[in-house]
Amino acid sequence: MLTQTEEPPGSSVHAGHFNLDSSQVKVSRTCPSNLTVLSNDLFPKSYLAISGYRLYPFTIETKTLFERYQQSLQIPISDYTFSNNIIWLSRMSAFYQVIEDCFCLFSLNGNCLTMLLPPLGDPSRQARALEVCFEIMDSHNPSPYLSVVEYVYKDFLQVLNVDASALAEIGASEEAVVASARSPWLVERALPDYIYSTEDLIQLKGNPYKTKRGEINQFRRAYPDYRLEVLGPQHWEGIRTLFETWLKNRLKYLTGEAISDFFYTVEMERKAIERAIKHYDQLDLQGLCLFIDGRLEGFTMGERITPSVASILVEKTNFAVLGSAQFLFHEFAKVYDDCVYINVGDDLGLENLRKVKMSYRPVLFGEKFTLRHHEPQVNVDRTAFHQ
Numbered sequence: 001m002l003t004q005t006e007e008p009p010g011s012s013v014h015a016g017h018f019n020l021d022s023s024q025v026k027v028s029r030t031c032p033s034n035l036t037v038l039s040n041d042l043f044p045k046s047y048l049a050i051s052g053y054r055l056y057p058f059t060i061e062t063k064t065l066f067e068r069y070q071q072s073l074q075i076p077i078s079d080y081t082f083s084n085n086i087i088w089l090s091r092m093s094a095f096y097q098v099i100e101d102c103f104c105l106f107s108l109n110g111n112c113l114t115m116l117l118p119p120l121g122d123p124s125r126q127a128r129a130l131e132v133c134f135e136i137m138d139s140h141n142p143s144p145y146l147s148v149v150e151y152v153y154k155d156f157l158q159v160l161n162v163d164a165s166a167l168a169e170i171g172a173s174e175e176a177v178v179a180s181a182r183s184p185w186l187v188e189r190a191l192p193d194y195i196y197s198t199e200d201l202i203q204l205k206g207n208p209y210k211t212k213r214g215e216i217n218q219f220r221r222a223y224p225d226y227r228l229e230v231l232g233p234q235h236w237e238g239i240r241t242l243f244e245t246w247l248k249n250r251l252k253y254l255t256g257e258a259i260s261d262f263f264y265t266v267e268m269e270r271k272a273i274e275r276a277i278k279h280y281d282q283l284d285l286q287g288l289c290l291f292i293d294g295r296l297e298g299f300t301m302g303e304r305i306t307p308s309v310a311s312i313l314v315e316k317t318n319f320a321v322l323g324s325a326q327f328l329f330h331e332f333a334k335v336y337d338d339c340v341y342i343n344v345g346d347d348l349g350l351e352n353l354r355k356v357k358m359s360y361r362p363v364l365f366g367e368k369f370t371l372r373h374h375e376p377q378v379n380v381d382r383t384a385f386h387q
Contacts (some may be wrong), residue, residue, distance in 0.1 A: 047095075048095050048108070050113065050136060050139060050140045051136075051139040051140065053097070053136050053139070054097065055095035055096065055097050055106055055136075056095060056096055056097065057094070057095060058085070058086070058089060058094035058095055058096050058105060059086075060086060060279050060282060062082075062086075062096060063082050063086070063282065063283075065098075065103065066082045066085075066096075066103055066105075066120075067082055068103075069102065069103035069120040069121050070082065070103070070120055072120075072121075072122075073120060074306045075153050075155075075305075075306075076195070076305050076306050076308075076309040076341070076343065076366060077151070077153050077193055077305070077343070077366045077368060078193050078305065078311045078313075078343050078344075078345040078346075078366070079116070079117065079151040079368070080117065080120075080151075080153070080305065081303060081305055081311065082283070083276070083283040083284075083285060083303050083313065084303075084311070084313060085105065085116065085117075086275065086279065086283070087272040087273075087275040087276045087279075087283075087313070088268070088272050089107065089116075093107055093108055093109060094106070094107055094108075094116070095107075095108065097136075099119065099129045099132050099133065100119070100121065100125040100126075100128045100129035100132065101121050101122065101125055101129075102119035102120055102121030102122070102125055102126055102129035103119065103120040103121060104119045104120075104129060104133050105117050105120075106133075106136075106137075111141075111142065112141055112146050113136070113137045113140045113141055113147070114137065114146070114147065114148045114149070114150065115133055115137070115148070115149040115150065116150055116151060117149070117150070117151055117152075118130060118149050118152050118153070118156045118159075118371070119133060123158075123159055126156070126159045127159050127160065130149070130159075130160075133149070134147055134373050138373075144373060145372060147372065147373065148370055148371065148372050149370065149371040149372075150190065150370050151190065151368050151370075152187075152190075152368060152369040152370065152371050153366075153367075153368065154367045154368075154369070157187065157369065160185050160187075160371075162185065162187065184373060185371060185372070185373065186371070186372040186373070187369050187370075187371055188369060188370045188371075188372075189367075189368075189369055189370075190346075190368040190369055190370050191346035191347060191348070191349060191368065192346060192365040192366055192367050192368055193343050193344070193345055193346055193365065193366030193368070194343070194344050194345070194346070194347070194357040194358075194360075194362040194365065195309070195341050195342070195343045195344075195362055195363065195364040195365065195366055196341065196342050196343075196344070196360055196361070196362055196363060197340070197341060197363045198310070198333055198336055198337060198339050198340060198341060198342050200360075200361060200363070201329070201330065201333035201342060201360065202330070202333050202334055202337060204216075204330065208361050209361070211359070212326055212330070212359075212360070215322070215323040215326040215327075216323055216326050216327045216330055218322060218323045219321070219322065219323030219324055219326070219327045220323075220327070222322065222323070223292050223321070223324075225292070225293065226290060226291065226292050226327075227290075227291040227292075228288055228289070228290060228291075228331060229288070229289045229291065230286075230287070230288065230289075231280075231286075231287025231288055231289050231299060231300075231301065232280075233280070235289050235296060235299065236277050238289070238295075238296030238299075239273065239277065239289075239296065239299050239316075241296070242296050242297065242298070242299065242316060242317075242318060243270060243273065243316060245318055246316055246317075246318060246319070247266060249318070249319060249320060250266075269314070272314065273314060273316075276301055276313065276314065280301075283303070284303065285301050285302065285303050285313070286301070286302055286303065286335055287299060287300055287301040287302070288300055288328065288331060288332050288335065290317065290324060290327070290328050292321060292324075297317060297318045297321050297324055298315075298316065298317035298318065298321075298324050298325070298328045299315070299316055299317075299328075300312060300314065300315040300316075300328055300329070300332045301313045301314050301315075302332065302335070302336070304336070304339065305343060307339075308339055308340040308341065309339060309340065309341045309342070309343055310335075310336035310339040310341070310342045310343065311342070311343045311344075311345070312329075312332065312342065312343070312344050312345070315328065315329065315332075341363075341364065343366065344357060346368075
């Protein structure tokens, strides 16, 4: 599920082009409005009913259940942790169900129901669980093409019997899609995670890291009285103040249409940080704060995905303080010196972010895919549900 290449799979270097033949899409405009919220004391206080199927709210109380399934798979991808999902999702948009003894995570966005991950569970049960999940999505969405599974890890494709030689061909021919005539699945590349050697990030040896060492040394000389503190509740207000400062500084350099897109992304990030703060201890997060002259000028949070892979969830610094981002990133890597790798997630499709993440010399890429069905499925077997 991890790949070693010089550029991230799916980047401008490797990218293919994906076109869907309109004949492959069946549209049903007759689907009625079928969303209701019901109460039942035997289950969570409320659940989403979609054509008779129950989907329960994905909340902090779901952590133990989610991790029971997630930890059995040991997937070193940033999207496969409870923390990463709970902080980026609102209570009203994320729902789950246990199907074929697999944990299935759904997202309701507007009038569209999708899955954020493939079913998590025993590989022998995942394929059947996936079929049921598509039947649920298809029963609600106005078009079966809108039913999609995001952030599919590479090894899951083996569950779908996607030809391994076809997967190898992706890398060789730089294609973005597997659409085998023998498979009912459409598989499209998504943005991969950037994964670094922890030792490389701590040591920063050699000419490739010369610029990073220079930026860190410049920071140390300019701010000799800096202070690092383990992140905790006493820093919450300082984090909020720093985020506001960061936002004001960024707005100085934005114009036109970029501002509206920026505000949408920033609001999502602000809410994610607030949720991380609210549930910091429950999520077993670790973090550092950077202080200069008594002011909080940077913070970062992370977690362990597997025993050997850590993940950095968020990092913010006052970019008016030159070298602070490089310094904080370097210091936080030391927190996970017992991990072999550090995963920093994908680049959101932003070229500047891609350049920054490539500058740290990733040793692996965590490949991810999106998944669609060629045809909608019907006649769901409701005995597959664990209600």
